[in-house]
Amino acid sequence: YPIISTEELVPRVRLYRISAPRIAKKAAAGQFVIVRVGENGERIPLTIADWDAHEGSISIVFMEVGTTTTKLSRLQDGDAVVDIVGPLGNPTEIENFGTVCLMAGGFATATIMPIARAMKTAGNRVVTIVGARNKDLLFWRDRLSSVSDELIITTDDGSAGRKGVVTEPIKEMLERGEHIDRVIAIGPSIMMKFSALTTKPFGIKTIVSMNPIMIDGTGMCGCCRVSVNGQTRFACVDGPEFDAHAIDWDNFMARQRTYVEEEKRSLEICRC
Ligand code: FES
Helix, strand or coil, X not given: CEEEXXXXXXXCEEEEEEECHHHHHHCCCCCEEEEECCXXXXXXXXEEEEEECCCCEEEEEEECCCHHHHHHHCCCCCCECXXXXXXXXXXXXXXXXXXXXXXXXXXHHHHHHHHHXXXXXXXXXXXXXXXXXXXXXXXXXXXXXXXXXXXXXXECCCCCCEECCCHHHHHHHHHCCCXXXXXXXXCCHHXXXXXXXXXXXXXXXXXXXXXXXXXXXXXXXXXXXXXXXXXXXXXXXXXXXXXXXXXXXHHHHHHHCCCHHHHHHHHHHCCC
């Protein structure tokens, strides 16, 4: 799968446009692909940030955090990845809900973008809230503005938008009695957990996109399991989106930490 173009969006976050015509033909907002960088590489899930059926390309955005994403970040225009499986997972439920609040933490801006576009096209009033540590980590503000009725930026240090965490604006909106029909929150687990805690007292349906470790992506290995309403569900085939208020967050976050030591060691010994 040849890489058509690469772009560094912000430090350590890269956008790749990859030739994958059959995936581009079928992709929908909320779906993902599983990428293997080399013959002996692990398989990592990455959200489809955009696609162009005419060109036959998909765009993925990833942050350089471990061995595989570091190897991926070394590739240049014209290089190729060994395989991409997709589109996987269920597309986001898109309909005219009324007012939809989309929350993105960190580089999940890329994941939120196609959802915002689809929600806007479906006739929703779209309020998008993006949170980042500082202004240097923000990207696609213009793109998001073009598909949002309101775009709110928050940064931890106040260097752009309002100072504070991404959950504060929606908390204030709900406390003021503003009507919101649906919330979709995507980002680090801790951010999604606190988004769920924020909206729960107000009874607003809140959807999150889970990002567990995955292997096959087809519901067979059980690696991506998530406890939803006390039942085991697989993020790859039952998700990746679930009702945020039904997730056992402590269990999920503990599972995500399972291989932290191995991941550190892998990065130390990898020749990337
Ligand atoms: Fe194997 Fe989901 S990744 S069951």
